[in-house]
Amino acid sequence: MLDERSTDQGPGGIAQESQPPRWRRLLSSVPSVYWALLVLLVILGILSHKSVEPRALLNIVRQGAPVGLVALGQTLVISTGCWDLSVGSTVALVDVVAAEVIAGRDAWVIPVTVLVLAIGAFIGLINGLLVTRFRVNAFIATLGTNLLVVGAALVYSGGHPGGGIPSSMLYWGNGFVLGVLPSSAVLWLAIAALIALLLNRGVLGHLFVGVGANQKAAHLAGVHVDRVRTAAFIICGMLCAAGGWVLVAYVGTPTLDIGTDFMLGSFAATVIGGTALSGGRATILGTVGGTLFLMVLYNMLTVLSLPMSGRRMLEGTTILVAVALGSRGSK
Amino acid sequence: MSGTAHPRLRILICLVALALIAVACGDEAEEEMTTTTAAAAEGCSGGTDLPAEHSTPLLTNEYTITTGEPLDTCAWKKDPPYTIAFINWSAANSWTAQVNLEAQDEASRYPEIEEFILLSADGDSNRQISQMEDMIARQVDAIVVDPISPEGITPSVEAAWDAGIPVFFFASGARTNKYVSSVLADEVQFGRSQGDWLMGQLNCQGNIVVLNGLTGNSTNDQRRQGLTDAIAACPDGGAGITILAEADAMWAYDQGKIESERLVAAFTNIDGVWSQGGAMTQGMIDAFLAAGRELVPMTGEDNNGFLLQWIELMPQGFKGMSASEPTWQGRLSIQSALLALQGLPLYNFYRLMVPTIYEDTVEEYARSEYTDAYWANSLLPKEVADQYYLAP
Numbered sequence: 220m221l222d223e224r225s226t227d228q229g230p231g232g233i234a235q236e237s238q239p240p241r242w243r244r245l246l247s248s249v250p251s252v253y254w255a256l257l258v259l260l261v262i263l264g265i266l267s268h269k270s271v272e273p274r275a276l277l278n279i280v281r282q283g284a285p286v287g288l289v290a291l292g293q294t295l296v297i298s299t300g301c302w303d304l305s306v307g308s309t310v311a312l313v314d315v316v317a318a319e320v321i322a323g324r325d326a327w328v329i330p331v332t333v334l335v336l337a338i339g340a341f342i343g344l345i346n347g348l349l350v351t352r353f354r355v356n357a358f359i360a361t362l363g364t365n366l367l368v369v370g371a372a373l374v375y376s377g378g379h380p381g382g383g384i385p386s387s388m389l390y391w392g393n394g395f396v397l398g399v400l401p402s403s404a405v406l407w408l409a410i411a412a413l414i415a416l417l418l419n420r421g422v423l424g425h426l427f428v429g430v431g432a433n434q435k436a437a438h439l440a441g442v443h444v445d446r447v448r449t450a451a452f453i454i455c456g457m458l459c460a461a462g463g464w465v466l467v468a469y470v471g472t473p474t475l476d477i478g479t480d481f482m483l484g485s486f487a488a489t490v491i492g493g494t495a496l497s498g499g500r501a502t503i504l505g506t507v508g509g510t511l512f513l514m515v516l517y518n519m520l521t522v523l524s525l526p527m528s529g530r531r532m533l534e535g536t537t538i539l540v541a542v543a544l545g546s547r548g549s550k
Numbered sequence: 551m552s553g554t555a556h557p558r559l560r561i562l563i564c565l566v567a568l569a570l571i572a573v574a575c576g577d578e579a580e581e582e583m584t585t586t587t588a589a590a591a592e593g594c595s596g597g598t599d600l601p602a603e604h605s606t607p608l609l610t611n612e613y614t615i616t617t618g619e620p621l622d623t624c625a626w627k628k629d630p631p632y633t634i635a636f637i638n639w640s641a642a643n644s645w646t647a648q649v650n651l652e653a654q655d656e657a658s659r660y661p662e663i664e665e666f667i668l669l670s671a672d673g674d675s676n677r678q679i680s681q682m683e684d685m686i687a688r689q690v691d692a693i694v695v696d697p698i699s700p701e702g703i704t705p706s707v708e709a710a711w712d713a714g715i716p717v718f719f720f721a722s723g724a725r726t727n728k729y730v731s732s733v734l735a736d737e738v739q740f741g742r743s744q745g746d747w748l749m750g751q752l753n754c755q756g757n758i759v760v761l762n763g764l765t766g767n768s769t770n771d772q773r774r775q776g777l778t779d780a781i782a783a784c785p786d787g788g789a790g791i792t793i794l795a796e797a798d799a800m801w802a803y804d805q806g807k808i809e810s811e812r813l814v815a816a817f818t819n820i821d822g823v824w825s826q827g828g829a830m831t832q833g834m835i836d837a838f839l840a841a842g843r844e845l846v847p848m849t850g851e852d853n854n855g856f857l858l859q860w861i862e863l864m865p866q867g868f869k870g871m872s873a874s875e876p877t878w879q880g881r882l883s884i885q886s887a888l889l890a891l892q893g894l895p896l897y898n899f900y901r902l903m904v905p906t907i908y909e910d911t912v913e914e915y916a917r918s919e920y921t922d923a924y925w926a927n928s929l930l931p932k933e934v935a936d937q938y939y940l941a942p
Contacts (some may be wrong), residue, residue, distance in 0.1 A: 294605075518812045
């Protein structure tokens, strides 16, 4: 995040930088999506005060957990200048595999968790290799992977997903930490905080953004661009697997057509949050805010009880405006 | 001006003459083809009477409430073996998956069917059109299809007709008369039976929320019309009923639960729920329970998950009912195809009454040994159902 600076004339006409007040710097560092979110919450509260009570707000956060996890992964990929269109199918594959292999047995939850994360990483690796080794355009490569993974889910399940989710896993979709905080939301936000920490404090974040901002310059600076991009896809795959895991824990039974809206949702949350689609700029905090923005928007549309035609128009318009404002605010 | 025709004019006259000869020969050929077709149909009984022995049990069962015009299918008669294509709109949800199982089971009962091609279009209208065209190119003997887009699929249906391939619809249709027969559940009755029950539970007074599948989808809209009709049939014309909100949830549990949570949070005065999808109703029940709210009367479908949950909650006073979209509709279309290919009479339209499940019959339909994904109004043999639906 850039600090706002201005220049003043000091003694001898030498320009000096004077910093704005600390509170102003703090406010300007908050992604603009949170201001839009605040406006939406006010509107929602006016429409239905019950919908902004603490329990309802926590539900909104919980609803955002699966797509929020996927959006985190999408943000990383977009920061490197690529896109991942296979996120939804990865969620669906994980959904059916997890339920089938666990088959209602508590003892299998941890091994299967490792398994689905490995599946997500493998799909990410395929995407990464297609883009970096075979130089396939990311849009095309991940579109192809998407179809491949959809097919894999159909073949694996035979069209009839089976198995079951044990109570220990259902907790992560429907339970509460300390009796108050939705467990899936806690998981999502904890992972988001971890990723934000790694990106902002570690080298990885600079590598991702650097590659996305200027691939040639990064290469000349000695960055292994292909490995960075592949790493982004692998982490994205794992985050999609986590999203699918949380989703099947929430639903309780496997379904093949789950996760189909996650691709668009992950893009929308990422862009609304302020990450540049062209790469080179990413904000995990913004993506979390973008996810919450979408969830509040959907709640508001439900409460408004508009005809579906009007609802979709309002949804699309609001997202476009939010994206446009987010793009302007980050320039 | 000379007395002989200009050279170009002579050429033009010759071309026109050739064209006329070609048309005349074509007519003769068509006539000859018709004659050939009629000749091939020798032995075909013709006519439109449906002798009882030529009807199938499903096509004349208690659920078939209306039939269209009787058809003479001699034009489609051909000797077995047959290759039949079955194009479902999806295989990705539990209902369509069971439709496919029922269809495969039905096809396996007929030795006349040498090849049964089962396809799913994954909800993609363009893909379904491509699949139709592929089957036309393969010159299958019949196509059974559940169209995603009635308008979109019409050209390919007509192309199949023109290619001599009979087309049979189930669950949906197309905007053409160039098909042989269709089987449609009465979707308006589906929604009406749910609405009538709910109005009865509420004595036509109270606030309801509505869970739709996908507004704009013909099945959805017809069912929703049924609710409108049920409300209008109240003694006060529906003045005592307020629809607080409506939401689309794609007939799915996860979206149903999310939308339900939003509705339950926003409205504390919900007296009843009209839901045209059982999985969505499960989501609504879970939302009510999570919010600590007393359950209200709710409608649903015959998916096993909803039925089992309904039975579990009955001791707590929960009131529910189910309308059923039969997963065996495709079987009727396959039977229609076989009748037509044998030149046997059938009707061009079968409308199915929608079976309903109430408190006194729910335990007959629910299967505690099966997963939530099983649809209770099923004709699957036990061994097939056990293979796919036994719970872990």
